[in-house]
């Protein structure tokens with residue numbers, strides 16, 4: 710199965726991708742994760758991407774497309790994948806289509822995780838990640854106990870992503886509205902779009918995604 714998870718920052722793409730990885734045994738390809746990894750390792754690509762990421766802007770298409778081309782060519786992506794955070798604009802979607810056409814492996818579905826702007830803001834500004842166990846929490850929605858206790862150490866060491874700071878969130882949501890939202894129309898026209906209400910608990914949203922992609926998978930050409 711080859712799917713794209715589309716949605717604003719904070720709509721739950723990362724969380725739902727991880728569930729899909731477990732359910733379908735296909736890899737999650739998150740351009741945000743790949744870029745953060747490159748920044749952490751201080752690679753040349755990471756150094757190039759960092760300023761745009763810190764400002765909540767998109768990294769240039771050539772950099773992201775090079776990264777995606779390389780990732781899609783790895784053996785684990787041959788049986789399918791979940792694209793999380795890519796494509797982010799029309800040129801990226803066009804380039805993806807061309808790449809997949811070349812491989813003879815078209816997309817099966819594009820799932821839009823639909824969520825109100827006010828909730829998105831809380832999800833992003835409240836998001837905290839434990840440096841020790843990697844779990845994701847939220848200062849608005851997690852309990853005090855969840856925020857305190859860490860399975861891998863005496864207590865969580867909660868950090869905030871630099872781009873989850875309030876001033877950057879505004880920019881990221883602006884970029885989504887201007888550049889990513891046109892993909893909804895694009896994939897509607899291609900008859901690939903499935904809309905899922907993302908304002909529910911993880912399990913409910915996951916079940917809705919499964920229903921949305923059921924029957925979408927076609928045999929590889």
Ligand code: AMP
Pocket residue numbers: 718740741742744761762763765766767768769773793794795796797801872881
């Ligand atoms: P994410 O984790 O998907 O919210 O991505 C974090 C940041 O990485 C974004 O704000 C962008 O700066 C950059 N980024 C991730 N995916 C893309 C993409 N497909 N195109 C351009 N920039 C991206």
